[in-house]
Amino acid sequence: MADPIIFGPNYSTYVRSVRMALEEKGAAYKLHEVDIFSGENQNPDFLARQPFGKVPAFEHDGFQLYETDAITRYVDMTFEGPSLQPQDARGQARMTQIIGIVNAYAYPPIVGKLVIQRLVMPKLNETPDEQAIAEALPDARKVLAELERLIGENAYAAGSHLSLADLQLLPVLDYLSMTPEGGELLAEVPRVKALHAKLAERESAKRTAPQL
Amino acid sequence: MADPIIFGPNYSTYVRSVRMALEEKGAAYKLHEVDIFSGENQNPDFLARQPFGKVPAFEHDGFQLYETDAITRYVDMTFEGPSLQPQDARGQARMTQIIGIVNAYAYPPIVGKLVIQRLVMPKLNETPDEQAIAEALPDARKVLAELERLIGENAYAAGSHLSLADLQLLPVLDYLSMTPEGGELLAEVPRVKALHAKLAERESAKRTAPQL
Structure with a gap:
């Protein structure tokens, strides 16, 4: 199974939340840097992943996703490691x-x-x-x-x-x-x-x- | 156990999403109307429930909550009835x-x-x-x-x-x-x-x- 890929800049708080979820799970991942200050988030390649031009976008095993809350919940459900959600x-x-x-x-x-x-x-x-x-x-x-x-x-x-x-x-x-x-x-x-x-x-x- | 109470106007889309979740569960609830056009969402009583003045606010058995997504997930986990979330x-x-x-x-x-x-x-x-x-x-x-x-x-x-x-x-x-x-x-x-x-x-x- 391929490592998940995060598309976005390392300095984005939302990108960091997703990375931290993967780090807490002990899961390997790739960060594909997309610089928003130089407008890379408006390039066609990125817009094909996130049509509104916001970061991050995410891909895992062919499953494409965006919206940080959706990604971090997906990470928590999909990867081994400690649960990152209260159960009650x-x-x-x-x-x-x-x-x-x-x-x-x-x-x-x-x-x-x-x-x-x-x-x-x-x-x-x-x-x-x-x-x-x-x-x-x-x-x-x-x-x-x-x-x-x-x-x-x-x-x-x-x-x-x-x-x-x-x-x-x-x-x-x-x-x-x-x-x-x-x-x-x-x-x-x-x-x-x-x-x-x-x-x-x-x-x-x-x-x-x-x-x- | 007391019925949950939704605080907000019936015409708010967010209030309606919460009501629909309760209706789909077959759960009884009360709607406490808070009219935003006349500014009732800025009254101290309401701000004590939702300090940012947005609707809806929610209470169930002494548990106070706001943010629609948090409320609808709580409703789904708390009340009987069909699950309103995919399991995968x-x-x-x-x-x-x-x-x-x-x-x-x-x-x-x-x-x-x-x-x-x-x-x-x-x-x-x-x-x-x-x-x-x-x-x-x-x-x-x-x-x-x-x-x-x-x-x-x-x-x-x-x-x-x-x-x-x-x-x-x-x-x-x-x-x-x-x-x-x-x-x-x-x-x-x-x-x-x-x-x-x-x-x-x-x-x-x-x-x-x-x-x-």
């Missing part, structure tokens, strides 16, 4: 909820605005848009407070074990912590901060560190 | 992918622009924004073509049986079909059109028809 209905629900919250409420302000302006723009020799950053901070603060509430006394995001919710969170928290504003924001949410520190120590996190 | 990894993946596609690529142009302008604005005595509609049509066409491809020869959206993917799709397709543009768009995607017609015949669809 409430734990499953909380995991799915947190994945949804990361996508809908955390990614847009934290990555789409703060991280892009603070970490990416300087790499492109552009000046950060301070207005966009100022707009992002209240939204970032709100979603972090809600994650703090939902994590509660759990050892991991969605319960007592590592799950796909943690793998969706880590790449976003990692980038957040690299911004000047991140330290202050994370200091306000000690459970989220502690979870980030714990997850960042995992081999799966270290082996997938982005090369921005 | 590829079917599961396709279901999750289609749910993601509906949320990320179908809802924004079809509901967020076309349906709001064509069906909602006239109810509010507002003039439809033809520019917004013109912008929505290519995006709507693109996502419908992709759904047509993914449905392929399947009897339902994600395989041979009804799944949560169908319940996410039906409310969006139903609204689309009520717009003047919907007929032409659906005529271009015969599998999607046939699936819509089949799903619209279900009791779960009839019992949850929106009252706009």
Whole structure:
């Protein structure tokens, strides 16, 4: 059986979540780099895999797939290794909820605005848009407070074990912590901060560190 | 055990997907109407359930939850009745992918622009924004073509049986079909059109028809 292939840039949080799922399973995989800053995600080859031009795309044994949540669940069901999903209905629900919250409420302000302006723009020799950053901070603060509430006394995001919710969170928290504003924001949410520190120590996190 | 309660307006596609999941399970539930047009989703009571002000929120036996995908999966795992998820990894993946596609690529142009302008604005005595509609049509066409491809020869959206993917799709397709543009768009995607017609015949669809 062929190794799965991930199509996308190593610096994408969504690509990293998929890679971390495979790393946690101990599964071999290939990363086919697709650079979105140079527009490779709009090339016909990539659009044939993901017609909306978003990353990552994925292939395993002839099965083509996209949407990170679909890929990570597929990885969890298909490969040997520890389960990455709670087995009970409430734990499953909380995991799915947190994945949804990361996508809908955390990614847009934290990555789409703060991280892009603070970490990416300087790499492109552009000046950060301070207005966009100022707009992002209240939204970032709100979603972090809600994650703090939902994590509660759990050892991991969605319960007592590592799950796909943690793998969706880590790449976003990692980038957040690299911004000047991140330290202050994370200091306000000690459970989220502690979870980030714990997850960042995992081999799966270290082996997938982005090369921005 | 108390009946689950859905908090949100009957006319929301996301509320309808959750209701349809409960109807397909044959489970009793309560709908607590929260009108978003009058801003009830910004009231403190509602924000305590869903801090981002989106619908629906959900409660069952003291367990509070939001994010439609999390709720429908919880419903499927918790209540008796036919399974609403494929059991194999590829079917599961396709279901999750289609749910993601509906949320990320179908809802924004079809509901967020076309349906709001064509069906909602006239109810509010507002003039439809033809520019917004013109912008929505290519995006709507693109996502419908992709759904047509993914449905392929399947009897339902994600395989041979009804799944949560169908319940996410039906409310969006139903609204689309009520717009003047919907007929032409659906005529271009015969599998999607046939699936819509089949799903619209279900009791779960009839019992949850929106009252706009």
